[in-house]
Amino acid sequence: MSTQQTPALPWRPGTTQVLGxxxxxxxxxxxxLVGFxxxxxxxxxAMELDVxxxxDGEVVVWHDPVLTADKAVDTAPATREDPLFPYVGSRLRELTYGQLASVDVGRRTAAAFPEQRPRPGARIPLLGEVLQALAEVDPEVWTLVEMKTDPTDPGAEPEALVRAVVEVVRACxxxxRVVLQSFDWHAVDLAGRAAPDLPRAALAVPGLTFARGSAWLGPVHYDDHDGDLAAAAHALGVQAVAPAYASPYGARAGDDGFALVTDRAFxxxxxxxxxxxxxxxxxxxDDLAHVLAAGVDGVISDRPDRAAALVAAGRPG
Structure with missing residues (x-):
């Protein structure tokens, strides 16, 4: 299990960070890149992203394990002599970065987000590109990097991903200005061993990834903490916990109905x-006001404009 570390933290007590x-x-x-x-x-x-x-071992910024047609459009010539073409429908880890870079991920818009606007020509970026672009516009912006590794997937390689992410962060x-996180607490533990100077966060969905018998908890045993998410994350040696948020105000666009409401007691x-x-x-x-009043250190939102406006207006928090 990780030893508790005290790296420099990008957030400040008494303030609320807005994470896109x-x-x-x-x-x-x-x-x-255009979205960030x-x-x-x-x-x-601050930004939240997935890697x-x-x-070919490049650290790419994308959430889904498979390129889906609702988000990606092939742009390479249809006559291309490539057994993996078309790329849409393929797993990311089966495609080289050159192949991924040919896919347009800015042309489609998501029905769940009616105010989302297309950006034709946008492509899947490299982590290094995003870190460098953000540093150029504002050296104070930090990034919450989610390592997408699934302990229930026999093809997952958390060691390789952690190693590559740390190398990119160092090279940049x-x-x-980076915090490493994952739902796979084994990967979070590996990151602590590989880069003890980098702060880490434990992602969790209570009742799903944080549950008795869960494969997602790495070195932590659920029963040792009697279902206490904060205590379990502390035992992992991280500096932050990132729980799924469920709205007490009803359904919202993009809300998956998770079980935990982040309140003042938590x-x-x-x-x-x-x-x-x-x-x-x-x-x-209403949800943003709720978590600000609860005193959270940062709020991860699809609408950073709304979150920033409420923080600037001095809503409780």
Whole structure:
């Protein structure tokens, strides 16, 4: 199990950071450079993104394990002599970065986000590209990097992904503005061993990834903590916990109906054991006001514009 580390943290006590979820998913195509830059323009002070390995070992920024037709469009010539073409429908880890870069991920818009606008020509970026682009527009912006590794997938290679992510962060000189996180707590533990100076966060969906007998908890045993998410994350040695957020105000666009509501009692308990709280995904004004009043350290939102406006207006939090 990881030893508790005390790396420099990008958040500050008494303030609320606004994290653009996959950039600004409610406004622009997710996990694209244009989306991250738009999130910064509308007030995000940090970004949340997802990373995977391509077939040739590049750290690419994309959420889904498979390129789906609702988000991606092939642009390579139909006569291309490539047994993997068309690329849409393929697993990311089966495609090289060159193949992935030929796919347009800005042309489609998501029905769940009616205010999302297309950005034709946007492509899947490399993690290094995103870190460098953000540093150029604002050196204070930090990035919450979610390592997409699934312990229930026999083909998952968390060691390789963690190693590659740390190498990119080091090469970009981004160690002071990156936090590593994953639902796979084994990967989070590996990251602590590989880069103890980098802060880490434990992602969790109570009742799903955080549950008795879960394969997602790595070195942590659920029963040792009597269902206490904050205590379990503390035992993992992380600096933050990122729980799924369920709205007490009814359904929202993009809300998957998870079981945990981030309230003042949860936040206070997490703070008592030394953890920041970064709930996801909080989009509606009432929900945003709810978590701000609970005293969260950061809020991960598809609508960073709304979150930033409420923080600027001095809503409770």
């Amino acid at each position: 979820h996959r950039g600004a998913r409610g406004l622009a195509p997710e996990n694209t 830059l738009h999130a910064h323009r509308v007030g995000a002070t 995977q390995l391509s077939a 000189g981004a160690g002071s 936040v206070d308990h997490a703070h008592e054991v030394g953890l920041a709280v970064l709930p996801w995904t909080v989009n509606g004004d």
